[in-house]
Amino acid sequence: MPLHSKKQIGFTLNGEHVEVAFAPHKTLLEVLREDLNLTGTKHGCELGECGTCAVLVDGRSVLSCLMLGLDAEDREVKTIEGMAHGAELHPLQQTFADLGAAQCGYCTPGFLLVAEELLKKTPNPSRAEIQEALSGNLCRCTGYLKIYEAVELAAQQIRGE
Amino acid sequence: MVNKDFKVIGKPFRKVDARAKCVGQTKFADDIVLPRMLFCKLLRSHLPHALIKSIDVSKALALPGVFAVITGKDLPIPYGILPVSQDEHALCVEKVRFIGDPVAAVAAIDEDVAFDAMNLIEVEYEPLNTISTIEEAVLIDEPRIHDYGDSGNVHKKVSLEFGNVEEGFAEADLVREDTFFYEGNTHLPMEQHAAVAHFDSDGKITLWSSTQTPHYVHRALAKVLGLPASHIRVIATPNGGGFGGKSDPFNHEVAVCKLAMITGRPVKVTLTREEVFYCHRGRHPVLMKVKTGVKNDGAITAMHFQSYLDGGAYGSYGVASTFYTGALQTVTYDVPRYKFQGIRTFTNKPPCGPKRGHGTPQPRYALEVQIDKIAEQLRLDPAEMRRKHLVPPNTVTANYLRIGSMGLGECIDRVVEGSDWKNRFQKLPNGKGIGIACSSYICGAGLPIYWNNMPQSGVQLRLDRQGGVCVMCGSTDIGQGSDSILAYIVAEVLGIDPFDIRVVTADTDLTPVDLGSYSSRVTLMTGNAAIQAAERARELLVMAVAEKLGVPIENLSLAERRVFDVENPDVGVSFVEAVVLAESKFGTIGTVGSYSPPRSPGKFKGSGVGPSPAYSYSAAVAQVDVNPETGIVVVEKVWIAHDIGRSINPTLVLGQVEGSVYMGLGEILMEEMTYRTNRNVVHKFPSMLEYKSPTTMEMCDVETYLIEDPDPNGPYGAKEVGQGPLLPVPPAVANAVYDAVGVRIDEVPITPEKVVRALRDKSRGREARYGPVSVPPVSWPDPLRVLTPAEGGDGTEMPHVAVHT
Numbered sequence: 031m032p033l034h035s036k037k038q039i040g041f042t043l044n045g046e047h048v049e050v051a052f053a054p055h056k057t058l059l060e061v062l063r064e065d066l067n068l069t070g071t072k073h074g075c076e077l078g079e080c081g082t083c084a085v086l087v088d089g090r091s092v093l094s095c096l097m098l099g100l101d102a103e104d105r106e107v108k109t110i111e112g113m114a115h116g117a118e119l120h121p122l123q124q125t126f127a128d129l130g131a132a133q134c135g136y137c138t139p140g141f142l143l144v145a146e147e148l149l150k151k152t153p154n155p156s157r158a159e160i161q162e163a164l165s166g167n168l169c170r171c172t173g174y175l176k177i178y179e180a181v182e183l184a185a186q187q188i189r190g191e
Numbered sequence: 192m193v194n195k196d197f198k199v200i201g202k203p204f205r206k207v208d209a210r211a212k213c214v215g216q217t218k219f220a221d222d223i224v225l226p227r228m229l230f231c232k233l234l235r236s237h238l239p240h241a242l243i244k245s246i247d248v249s250k251a252l253a254l255p256g257v258f259a260v261i262t263g264k265d266l267p268i269p270y271g272i273l274p275v276s277q278d279e280h281a282l283c284v285e286k287v288r289f290i291g292d293p294v295a296a297v298a299a300i301d302e303d304v305a306f307d308a309m310n311l312i313e314v315e316y317e318p319l320n321t322i323s324t325i326e327e328a329v330l331i332d333e334p335r336i337h338d339y340g341d342s343g344n345v346h347k348k349v350s351l352e353f354g355n356v357e358e359g360f361a362e363a364d365l366v367r368e369d370t371f372f373y374e375g376n377t378h379l380p381m382e383q384h385a386a387v388a389h390f391d392s393d394g395k396i397t398l399w400s401s402t403q404t405p406h407y408v409h410r411a412l413a414k415v416l417g418l419p420a421s422h423i424r425v426i427a428t429p430n431g432g433g434f435g436g437k438s439d440p441f442n443h444e445v446a447v448c449k450l451a452m453i454t455g456r457p458v459k460v461t462l463t464r465e466e467v468f469y470c471h472r473g474r475h476p477v478l479m480k481v482k483t484g485v486k487n488d489g490a491i492t493a494m495h496f497q498s499y500l501d502g503g504a505y506g507s508y509g510v511a512s513t514f515y516t517g518a519l520q521t522v523t524y525d526v527p528r529y530k531f532q533g534i535r536t537f538t539n540k541p542p543c544g545p546k547r548g549h550g551t552p553q554p555r556y557a558l559e560v561q562i563d564k565i566a567e568q569l570r571l572d573p574a575e576m577r578r579k580h581l582v583p584p585n586t587v588t589a590n591y592l593r594i595g596s597m598g599l600g601e602c603i604d605r606v607v608e609g610s611d612w613k614n615r616f617q618k619l620p621n622g623k624g625i626g627i628a629c630s631s632y633i634c635g636a637g638l639p640i641y642w643n644n645m646p647q648s649g650v651q652l653r654l655d656r657q658g659g660v661c662v663m664c665g666s667t668d669i670g671q672g673s674d675s676i677l678a679y680i681v682a683e684v685l686g687i688d689p690f691d692i693r694v695v696t697a698d699t700d701l702t703p704v705d706l707g708s709y710s711s712r713v714t715l716m717t718g719n720a721a722i723q724a725a726e727r728a729r730e731l732l733v734m735a736v737a738e739k740l741g742v743p744i745e746n747l748s749l750a751e752r753r754v755f756d757v758e759n760p761d762v763g764v765s766f767v768e769a770v771v772l773a774e775s776k777f778g779t780i781g782t783v784g785s786y787s788p789p790r791s792p793g794k795f796k797g798s799g800v801g802p803s804p805a806y807s808y809s810a811a812v813a814q815v816d817v818n819p820e821t822g823i824v825v826v827e828k829v830w831i832a833h834d835i836g837r838s839i840n841p842t843l844v845l846g847q848v849e850g851s852v853y854m855g856l857g858e859i860l861m862e863e864m865t866y867r868t869n870r871n872v873v874h875k876f877p878s879m880l881e882y883k884s885p886t887t888m889e890m891c892d893v894e895t896y897l898i899e900d901p902d903p904n905g906p907y908g909a910k911e912v913g914q915g916p917l918l919p920v921p922p923a924v925a926n927a928v929y930d931a932v933g934v935r936i937d938e939v940p941i942t943p944e945k946v947v948r949a950l951r952d953k954s955r956g957r958e959a960r961y962g963p964v965s966v967p968p969v970s971w972p973d974p975l976r977v978l979t980p981a982e983g984g985d986g987t988e989m990p991h992v993a994v995h996t
Contacts, residue, residue: 053303069222070215072431074381075464079879082381110215119210127209130842133850134670135212136219136381136431161887168879170381170432171670173853174890176846 039103043068044112052099058092059083061099062109070110070139074168081167084140085109091144110139113146121184122146131180133171141167145181153189155181198750199683200907203842206675207694208429208668220385220401220428225457228387229258231447232305233460234295234312235469236287239323239539239872240336241316243285246295250311256300257308258454263294266449270411272404272439272544274641276346276506278337281415281445287316288336288504289539290873291469296446298458321539323868325478325501328536329967336504336537346502346535347510349517351797352974353589354528354982359493363484365568369561370480372963373553373921373939375501376862377473378546379884382431384470385461386444388451396451397424400444403433403667404707407640409699411440416448427697430708433669434854435545438709439472439507468877472544473864475512475535476501477553480966481561489569489576493528496520496554499966500535500543507544509535511640511800515550518801520558521588522631523599523808524580527981529589532971539872541864545709547854548914551632552921556939559628559922563929573926574612574627578603589979591793591986595805596902596910598834599629602810605832605896610812617930622817624931629810630918634904634911635712637791637802646785648716649703650724652681654732654780658767660685660692662724665705666717667697671913672843673713677721679839680906684725685732686749687766703783711911714839715804716786718906723784731780735772736764789904795977795988804904807911808834811852811919815927819950822943826856826889826924832896836910841897847912848895855920857885861940937962 038051043066052065059076062068062085071094074082078096085094086108113120122142125131132138141164148155148163155163160181161174169177211217248260263284271277283294295312299305319334322344332343340346360366386400396418402408405427413420430437447458462470478499484492498516502509517531548555566573582588584597606627607613615625639647651663662681668674674694682689695701705717733747736754740762748757755763764772774780791802811831817824829852838844861883865875876882901908921939929935934949938961945961953959973991978984 063222067224068215069218069224072219072382073221074383075879077464077878077880079464080381110213114214119214123210123213127213128205130206130209130846132206132209132212133672133846134381134430134432135208135217136670138212139215142213161890165887168381168884168886170379170434170854170884171850172846173849173851173893174887175849175893 037100039100041102041104042106044108054100056099057095058097058099058102059094062094068109068111072136072139081144082137082140084143084167086143086147089147089150091147108143110142113142120146121187122180125180125184129176129180129183131172131176137167137169141169141177149185149188154185197683198686199679199689201838201841204679204689204840206672206843207678207689208674217429219382219431220387220399221461223387223399225387225389228457228459229298229300229454230302230305231450231458231460232297232302232309233293233443233446234309236283236290236292236294238287238316238318239290240319240321241287242319243283243287243294244315244317247313248295251297251308254304254308254311256304257297258456259298259450260308260312261296261446261449261453266415266445268415270415270440271506272407272508272640273506273510275510278339278506279442281442289541290871291541292504293442296450298450298454321872323538323540323866323872325499325536326967328538329969336539340537344537346506346537347513348972349513349531349533349797350972350974352530352976354979356493356495356528356530359528360484363492364487365565366482366484367561367565368480368482369564369937370963370966371557371560371937373477373556375474375476375543375864376858377468377471377864378434378436379879379882380432380434380436383462383464383467384437384441384443385459386447387457387459388447389457390451390455395422395424396448397426398444398448399426399428401430401437402427403430403437403669403709405667405697405699406665406704406706408440408444412445412448415445424700427667430667430669433708434547435549435709436472438545438707441470464879465877468874469541471503471541471864472507474546475543475550477516478963478966479554479557481557483561483565485565487569488579489566489571490580491524491526494520494526495530497966498533498554500533501538502535503538503540503542505542507542509543512545512550514797514800516554519551519631520554521590522582522592522594522806523629524577525582526589527979530974534969540866548632548917549710552858552918555630555918556922556925559919560925560937563626563926574603574607577629587792587980590801591791591798592801593792595904596836596900597808598898598900599808599810601898602808602832602834603629605898606810606812606830609894609896610814610830612812622819622931624817624927624929625812625814626923626926626930627810627812628919628922628926630915631806631808632711632911632915632918633803634715634805634807635788635803636710637788638799639706646787647712648705648720648786650677650717650720650784651703652724652728652782654728654770656771656774658770660687661695662692662721663695663702664717665697665702666713667708669708671708671847673708673717675843676714676718676839680718680721681725684722684729687752711914714909714911715905718909719786720784722906724782727782727784728780731773731777732769735776736769739764739772792986794986795975797975798986805836805902805910807915809916809919811923813920813923813927815924815931817928817931817946819932822946822950824860824928824941824946826860826891828892828894829920830894831916832898833912833916834898834900834910835912836902836905837899837908838897839907839909844897844912845895848916849893851914851916852893852920853885853890855917856889856891859921859924859939859941860889861942863940933959935960935962
């Protein structure tokens with residue numbers, strides 16, 4: 031079955047070089063979850079509608095369900111598993127946990143990575159900028175408000191205020 | 192017993208599982224991978240109503256990589272969540288009843304092969320006529336979707352009368368009749384349902400599943416698989432959102448168990464988003480007719496409420512949902528005489544069931560919009576009118592619901608003040624408006640789903656000589672924080688830190704039964720059971736420590752990981768030493784606690800739905816901006832007050848309130864399950880893109896006020912918060928739309944087209960309203976009559992007498 035014969039690629043995943051072989055039609059989401067066993071990246075629709083599977087590729091947020099795994103070759107991919115520095119949580123992870131921004135927690139990895147991208151570009155975002163940046167991520171639990179508060183507090187901490 | 196100076200209760204601790212969720216460590220059902228695991232796909236019907244003439248699975252079975260294919264004949268025993276509605280098969284046996292009804296299940300080496308195999312299954316159908324609306328179901332008896340139910344395509348009819356409503360209408364200064372329609376909508380949890388089954392060589396099966404009710408799944412599996420219940424273990428994984436959508440036993444759960452038994456290998460299923468829409472069990476579409484009599488001051492003299500429910504293709508929780516559409520009308524404003532008639536119909540659509548607020552947002556919408564119309568007609572302020580006629584605390588309603596604490600008055604005061612209601616209602620410029628609505632919800636149901644005399648919730652505590660405390664309970668954390676609530680309560684009683692505690696939940700092998708995460712029962716019921724288990728452990732500790740220190744038992748206090756003499760705090764032992772002393776004296780330390788709700792005063796048939804240990808209350812004011820050209824409604828702000836009794840954790844309570852407001856906004860503004868009735872009853876848009884739900888761009892500011900008036904039945908006085916605060920939001924928005932542009936939208940959701948049409952009608956001098964104008968003709972049975980408590984009734988039904996009217 032040539033369709034299923036695997037292709038091998040290498041890329042940087044959470045700061046480490048990985049080599050992985052997988053069927054070429056697989057999405058990055060499937061490669062991460064099924065071939066690299068990183069199940070922190072979630073899926074809500076697998077059609078690019080909900081933002082749940084967002085990861086960072088070369089620092090930019092990408093819906094991993096819409097990107098072929100093969101397209102990750104030689105690029106830098108960051109998932110939720112790579113967000114903390116060792117045992118120390120990223121400020122966003124800390125504030126999401128402390129302020130109740132993660133209820134069921136299923137959409138949380140996607141929100142965290144998109145928020146990280148936002149704070150890299152915009153260290154002091156307004157509420158409207160946060161809303162705009164997170165508008166591609168759906169959350170059914172929180173009504174988003176605690177998420178905004180967590181992003182704002184983390185931004186403050188990162189700025190050293 | 193209860194120390195007012197709490198160390199944990201009322202404090203904004205983070206959830207015990209919060210960090211795991213923020214680093215990607217939480218294992219949801221689809222994250223479970225077992226060696227040799229196979230993948231399951233379900234072949235679903237593409238027809239809404241058809242007889243199954245034959246199924247040929249031979250080509251699918253012949254495909255390399257396919258290990259098993261099963262059909263309805265492999266799982267012939269029916270099941271269903273309610274004992275009165277055992278109408279589902281894991282795989283359809285003789286007929287399919289909606290598009291998405293499963294007919295076969297495949298287990299294959301991977302998902303791609305399973306998908307290919309599914310397409311090789313040949314099913315021969317004989318199409319049947321479809322029933323697609325409430326009206327059709329009422330009027331058309333054949334073909335019957337089910338061969339049970341009250342008649343034709345009527346699943347259930349209910350008719351109850353408390354006091355004589357006609358007398359009440361005769362006493363009224365104004366009698367209003369209005370009709371409303373609340374469209375169905377769905378839970379849309381971010382996590383698609385998933386399950387993994389593992390059958391071991393000793394004949395025991397384990398199912399991991401994203402379910403809110405592992406105990407009910409356990410019972411259904413025992414029935415359907417023909418295995419002893421003791422050989423079945425159900426583990427509910429953390430739910431990636433539930434909202435009621437994961438409360439039924441599901442066909443995919445049964446299918447993977449059967450496939451695991453046949454193949455001897457673990458089997459996983461993960462539904463696609465489209466399939467989640469077909470699983471549904473969401474909000475029932477409900478048509479409602481409300482007749483209410485009032486005095487000139489707004490006091491209600493009688494109410495007659497009729498509900499017509501579109502149940503979809505199966506029973507699910509529907510009988511309970513039907514009663515719920517008529518149960519809680521009486522618990523906010525005094526309704527001295529009350530009549531309820533409800534009918535649930537079967538249609539060829541995905542089955543409806545419980546969604547956040549189960550059966551009560553629809554009638555609450557109708558009631559609160561009608562109250563607004565009444566206030567306008569009587570020239571009364573709608574907030575003041577509501578405030579004046581509240582049900583008093585510690586009373587029994589006309590339909591025999593016992594009200595304990597009742598904080599609605601304060602809720603109204605807070606949102607009226609916070610929103611500057613008096614200066615804004617009827618005073619904002621055209622296009623801007625403000626509206627108010629109130630509501631109430633149960634804190635758990637008084638009766639279990641299946642009749643028994645056992646507790647509804649059990650908690651077991653284990654203390655070990657290392658000072659470890661493990662709390663075990665059958666409850667399921669669906670994101671609401673129930674695991675954390677257990678830890679907070681045990682930590683409070685034992686004077687330790689919540690993060691010292693290990694919480695093991697939702698595992699039918701390890702944890703005592705809790706009925707599940709539904710009907711807002713968990714904090715109240717597991718909380719009370721946890722207090723009992725922890726108090727019993729505390730007693731063992733202080734007995735042992737008292738003996739050691741020579742201090743009277745009543746002098747000992749537990750706090751900050753110590754057990755010490757309150758009169759001489761330096762005299763004490765560490766918590767770990769206390770456990771060692773207790774284990775030395777009594778042997779291994781384990782305690783249990785359990786909770787059963789108080790008995791309801793209602794004894795008539797149908798009195799099982801509505802009673803609760805306590806009722807939460809909410810009031811909301813919404814401010815909207817309505818564009819008269821486009822009809823687009825923007826909700827700018829919601830002020831909401833919630834009578835929580837007591838916050839076990841204010842951060843979690845606020846999160847539930849905000850999430851409820853969000854979900855209420857989705858329901859009133861955009862969310863709807865709609866079908867192409869002329870094209871085979873196919874779902875119009877089973878996708879997250881086309882099923883509109885609020886994004887960050889639609890969510891408004893929320894100002895929340897928590898009213899803490901401890902209820903004697905709640906743990907530390909706590910009441911529910913997961914569902915109640917959704918209820919006032921849709922009617923508050925509808926009332927605000929009227930204040931903004933002077934049109935009544937008596938149909939949910941309030942979409943731009945409806946607003947534009949109502950505005951057009953208004954400009955042409957027609958009724959400034961969009962909504963249903965009639966209800967289908969139903970021959971109602973004679974109501975079961977019950978004298979109200981005020982009339983000296985004892986909660987039993989009156990002997991049947993022929994009434995000629």
